Amino acid sequence: MSNDIKITKGLDIKLEGEAEKALESAVISNTCTIRPEDFHGVIPKLVARVGDKVKAGGSVFYDKSNESVQFVSPVSGEIVDILRGEKRKILAIKIQADKTQVYQENEKINVQSANAETIKSLLLASGCWPFIKQRPYDVIANPQKSPKAIFVSGYNSAPLAADYDFVLQGKEAELQAAVTALGKLTEGKVHVSVKQGGSSPLSGLSGVTMHQVSGPHPVGNVGTQINKIDPVNKGETVWTINPQDLVIIGELLLTGKFNAERIVALVGSSVQKPRYFKTKIGSEVATMIYDNGVEQNGNYRVISGNVLSGKQVKPDGNLDYYSNLITVIPEGDDYELFGWNKPVFNKVSTTRAMTFSWLNPNKKYNLNTNTNGEHRAFVLTGNYEEVFPLDIYPMQILKSCMYNDLDEMEALGMYEVAPEDFALTEFVCVSKQPHQEIIRRGLDVMIKEIG
Amino acid sequence: MGLKSNLHNLKEKYKGTKYAPAFNALHTFLYLPNETTHNGTHIKAADDLKRTMNTVIMAMVPCLIFGMFNAGYQHFSALGTPVEFLSWDAFYIGLIKVLPLLIVSYGVGLGIEFLFAIIKKHEVEEGYLVTGMLVPLIVPIDIPLWMLAVAVAFGVVIGKEVFGGTGMNILNPALTIRAFLFFAYPTWMSGDKVWVHGAVERSQEIAAGANVDAISGETILGSLAQGHEIHYSISDMFFGFIPGSVGETSTFLILLGGLFLIFTKIGSWRIMLSSVLGALVMGLIFNGVASSGWIAESSKFYALMNTEFWHHLLIGGFAFGTVYMATDPVTASQTNKGKWIYGFLIGFLSIMIRVFNPAYPEGVMLAILLMNVFAPTIDHYVVQANVKKRMKRLKVKTA
Numbered sequence: 001m002s003n004d005i006k007i008t009k010g011l012d013i014k015l016e017g018e019a020e021k022a023l024e025s026a027v028i029s030n031t032c033t034i035r036p037e038d039f040h041g042v043i044p045k046l047v048a049r050v051g052d053k054v055k056a057g058g059s060v061f062y063d064k065s066n067e068s069v070q071f072v073s074p075v076s077g078e079i080v081d082i083l084r085g086e087k088r089k090i091l092a093i094k095i096q097a098d099k100t101q102v103y104q105e106n107e108k109i110n111v112q113s114a115n116a117e118t119i120k121s122l123l124l125a126s127g128c129w130p131f132i133k134q135r136p137y138d139v140i141a142n143p144q145k146s147p148k149a150i151f152v153s154g155y156n157s158a159p160l161a162a163d164y165d166f167v168l169q170g171k172e173a174e175l176q177a178a179v180t181a182l183g184k185l186t187e188g189k190v191h192v193s194v195k196q197g198g199s200s201p202l203s204g205l206s207g208v209t210m211h212q213v214s215g216p217h218p219v220g221n222v223g224t225q226i227n228k229i230d231p232v233n234k235g236e237t238v239w240t241i242n243p244q245d246l247v248i249i250g251e252l253l254l255t256g257k258f259n260a261e262r263i264v265a266l267v268g269s270s271v272q273k274p275r276y277f278k279t280k281i282g283s284e285v286a287t288m289i290y291d292n293g294v295e296q297n298g299n300y301r302v303i304s305g306n307v308l309s310g311k312q313v314k315p316d317g318n319l320d321y322y323s324n325l326i327t328v329i330p331e332g333d334d335y336e337l338f339g340w341n342k343p344v345f346n347k348v349s350t351t352r353a354m355t356f357s358w359l360n361p362n363k364k365y366n367l368n369t370n371t372n373g374e375h376r377a378f379v380l381t382g383n384y385e386e387v388f389p390l391d392i393y394p395m396q397i398l399k400s401c402m403y404n405d406l407d408e409m410e411a412l413g414m415y416e417v418a419p420e421d422f423a424l425t426e427f428v429c430v431s432k433q434p435h436q437e438i439i440r441r442g443l444d445v446m447i448k449e450i451g
Numbered sequence: 452m453g454l455k456s457n458l459h460n461l462k463e464k465y466k467g468t469k470y471a472p473a474f475n476a477l478h479t480f481l482y483l484p485n486e487t488t489h490n491g492t493h494i495k496a497a498d499d500l501k502r503t504m505n506t507v508i509m510a511m512v513p514c515l516i517f518g519m520f521n522a523g524y525q526h527f528s529a530l531g532t533p534v535e536f537l538s539w540d541a542f543y544i545g546l547i548k549v550l551p552l553l554i555v556s557y558g559v560g561l562g563i564e565f566l567f568a569i570i571k572k573h574e575v576e577e578g579y580l581v582t583g584m585l586v587p588l589i590v591p592i593d594i595p596l597w598m599l600a601v602a603v604a605f606g607v608v609i610g611k612e613v614f615g616g617t618g619m620n621i622l623n624p625a626l627t628i629r630a631f632l633f634f635a636y637p638t639w640m641s642g643d644k645v646w647v648h649g650a651v652e653r654s655q656e657i658a659a660g661a662n663v664d665a666i667s668g669e670t671i672l673g674s675l676a677q678g679h680e681i682h683y684s685i686s687d688m689f690f691g692f693i694p695g696s697v698g699e700t701s702t703f704l705i706l707l708g709g710l711f712l713i714f715t716k717i718g719s720w721r722i723m724l725s726s727v728l729g730a731l732v733m734g735l736i737f738n739g740v741a742s743s744g745w746i747a748e749s750s751k752f753y754a755l756m757n758t759e760f761w762h763h764l765l766i767g768g769f770a771f772g773t774v775y776m777a778t779d780p781v782t783a784s785q786t787n788k789g790k791w792i793y794g795f796l797i798g799f800l801s802i803m804i805r806v807f808n809p810a811y812p813e814g815v816m817l818a819i820l821l822m823n824v825f826a827p828t829i830d831h832y833v834v835q836a837n838v839k840k841r842m843k844r845l846k847v848k849t850a
Contacts, residue, residue, distance in 0.1 A: 013494070015494075231841075231844065233841070233844055233845040233848055234845055235845075236848075301487075301493060303493055307492065307493045307494050308492045308493070308494075309491075309492070310493065311490065312489070312490065312493070327493075329493065329494065331487060332485075332487050333485045333486075333487050334485050335455050335458075335459070335482035335483060335484065335485050336482060336483040337455070337481065337482055337483075338481070338482075338483075339482065339483025340479070340480075340483055340499060340501035340502050340505065341501070341502065341505045344497045347496070347497035348494075348496055348497065349496050349497040349498050350496060350498075350716070351498050351503075351506075351715055351716040351717060352714055352715040352716055353498055353502050353503060353505075353506040353715045353716070353717055354502065354505075354506065354715075355497045355498060355502075357497070367494040368487075368494070369487040369488045369493050369494065370483070370485070370486065370487055370488075370495070371484075371486045371487060371488055371495050371499075372483065372495050372496065372497050372498070372499055373483070373484075373495075373498070373499020373500065373501060373502070374475075374479060374484060374486065374499065374500075374574055375574075376499075376500045376574075376576055376577070376617070376618070377576065377615075377616065377617055377618030377619060378618050379500055379503070379578070379617065379618045379780055379781055380500075380503055380717075380780050381719075381780045381783070381785040381786075382719060382721075382780070382785075382787060382790070383716070385787060391837070391840075392837070393786065393834055393837060395785060396785075396786075396830075396834055411838040411841065411842075412834070412837070412838065413837075413841060423491075423492055426491055426492045426495075427492045427494065427495060427496055428496045428498075429495075429496075430498050430499060430500055430502075430503050431500060431618070432495065432499065434489075434490075434491045435491070436490075436491045436492070437490065437491055
């Protein structure tokens with residue numbers, strides 16, 4: 001069996017503002033913010049209070065339903081504020097960073113000889129566990145369950161994505177340590193995929209099953225790769241980890257320190273000089289976006305993550321826990337005269353209904369946040385399938401989520417999907433339905449009802 | 452822009468009131484709204500439902516204009532005073548006869564849509580834009596306007612709104628409207644008097660004792676069913692210089708419209724192609740039956756069965772139904788495999804009903820309505836195949 005994955009269904013959305021391969025150190029952020037909402041489904045129980053001092057890697061809260069999963073501070077400093085919302089739900093924990101960073105010292109282990117239990121308890125205690133996500137449900141992995149396989153996608157095919165080949169440079173030792181350790185936590189394989197023809201630092205790893213992938217987005221989505229390599233069946237679990245988080249795990253295993261440093265790409269058509277920054281998880285985006293970036297008070301949207309699945313953040317907001325990308329694109333809050341019927345040259349479309357992006361497949365577009373139409377019932381069929389490579393019926397599964405038919409959701413393949421797998425169908429949707437939200441809600445219902 | 456900001460202020464003013472949907476429908480007709488994405492994808496593709504529907508309408512405009520010319524052309528030909536096809540005389544008759552049909556269709560249909568949107572507090576959905584265009588093209592030219600209005604009201608309310616509006620209906624609304632007309636007022640929908648403007652009027656004059664020649668407005672299918680001789684050439688049939696419903700006659704323009712829909716990826720090529728295949732297969736079977744002598748030449752089915760199999764594509768409403776109505780995404784099969792089956796059966800059944808229905812020799816409408824009903828069943832089995840595959844994968848694992 002060939003290890004290569006090639007897909008033809010999908011869509012590369014080419015946008016202006018790709019990051020130049022130049023690395024800069026971002027201004028050190030004064031405050032660092034952790035938002036529990038980044039960890040879907042986690043109910044935080046605080047261990048630190050306002051005024052407490054924490055070290056980098058020191059515990060801030062744990063998961064109420066899985067008490068062994070610790071969430072740690074990316075920086076050392078003082079907790080200055082805990083923002084709460086309705087019903088005292090914790091929205092954000094703000095930490096004022098110290099001038100000199102102090103790290104929590106975890107025990108160093110020998111990755112080669114350590115057993116699974118030691119590795120697991122170290123990852124849980126050190127705050128590295130939240131980097132491990134699981135399918136089904138696309139939530140933080142349940143430490144009580146052993147996965148049938150672990151997947152790492154070393155190719156990010158999303159629009160304007162940070163190039164893993166670039167950001168992982170020189171991190172081979174950390175990556176190797178991390179995959180060796182994680183390999184002991186599964187009886188199955190560790191699947192790592194890299195872009196065909198690329199020069200990924202991941203391709204030299206040993207002890208893993210390597211896959212070369214090629215084709216349009218979403219070939220780089222780990223969900224696509226799971227579906228092609230070893231789909232999740234009922235009762236099974238697989239784990240997924242982003243490669244940049246492998247670096248943090250690897251460094252912890254090698255040095256005992258939780259180093260939240262991460263290389264982040266600043267991209268998007270509103271950015272003057274798109275490039276890479278070295279920064280930390282939870283940093284304020286303001287430390288990166290203004291210098292040679294965007295104008296103050298311009299009409300743009302800052303997204304932590306990519307344009308398809310990222311989160312909107314305010315310019316004074318912060319980088320979320322998992323993303324290595326900040327995208328800034330113009331807001332589209334304006335009317336367009338006869339925008340629904342006039343020929344369109346400056347927007348992307350998969351049809352040719354007086355839309356002409358098919359004429360020029362390599363053109364880069366400057367897209368804004370306009371919905372280009374209003375929300376409607378599902379009407380058109382067959383257009384999702386063109387951009388959806390999984391062996392699942394997208395419209396049928398979306399509808400089953402909308403009417404909460406658990407049996408049907410299960411039968412149609414809900415265990416295999418994550419919201420991000422439906423980003424492209426949402427993008428092309430003529431009826432402007434919120435596919436990712438529908439899937440997320442469906443998954444949440446399943447967690448609640450089935451567990 | 453004065454207009455833009457004035458409309459924006461009005462929109463804010465009407466927001467939350469019950470007339471908001473009606474105002475927004477008109478507003479969004481002028482301007483693409485200023486709505487932005489929230490969570491989920493921050494960018495969206497250029498197409499919306501309005502653009503999609505508009506593309507289908509554009510594909511039908513040539514048929515409408517041709518239908519206007521043809522209405523006059525057939526009228527004068529039947530009177531025995533033929534005029535040039537592309538003449539003002541011909542177009543004038545078409546204009547005064549077809550335009551009212553169009554206005555009644557849109558007026559009544561959209562009126563009901565607006566009403567329902569206001570009552571049910573949702574936005575006006577664009578589904579009727581296509582239905583409203585289809586309706587005048589698939590009715591006989593002399594249909595009384597009040598009948599059309601009643602039928603449209605029935606079709607929109609019973610065919611669509613009771614199911615929840617656009618996207619939820621089981622039967623194609625345009626065909627529901629036509630079926631209503633067909634069963635409620637059969638004398639206006641079939642026979643040899645309704646397809647040419649003036650024929651009905653003339654027959655009434657004759658009945659009243661006037662000494663004039665009757666106008667025959669028989670369609671080709673009608674002639675075949677009655678065993679009459681056909682005096683139209685293949686090229687007449689292909690280009691559409693024949694009597695029939697307003698917009699269905701020109702196979703050539705429908706073919707162009709179909710190609711346009713396929714090119715724009717709005718219409719399903721799977722349905723169109725498989726439907727044509729289905730029709731050809733059924734036609735071939737009938738040809739085989741006729742040529743092997745299983746059916747007597749005196750049989751009333753003989754002429755239709757013996758019609759060269761590919762001529763079926765050119766006559767009657769087959770081409771129009773296949774391109775513009777079988778492909779309605781809401782009522783068709785929604786899976787790609789299902790579309791092949793659905794389309795094939797439409798073609799197959801169309802020709803079968805056409806041949807075996809001597810009272811009204813046309814089967815496309817009934818075939819599409821029938822398959823509309825079966826489309827969810829087809830999809831069910833297609834989707835079940837995917838479900839079974841998933842179950843099997845699990846069994847292999849656990850075994």
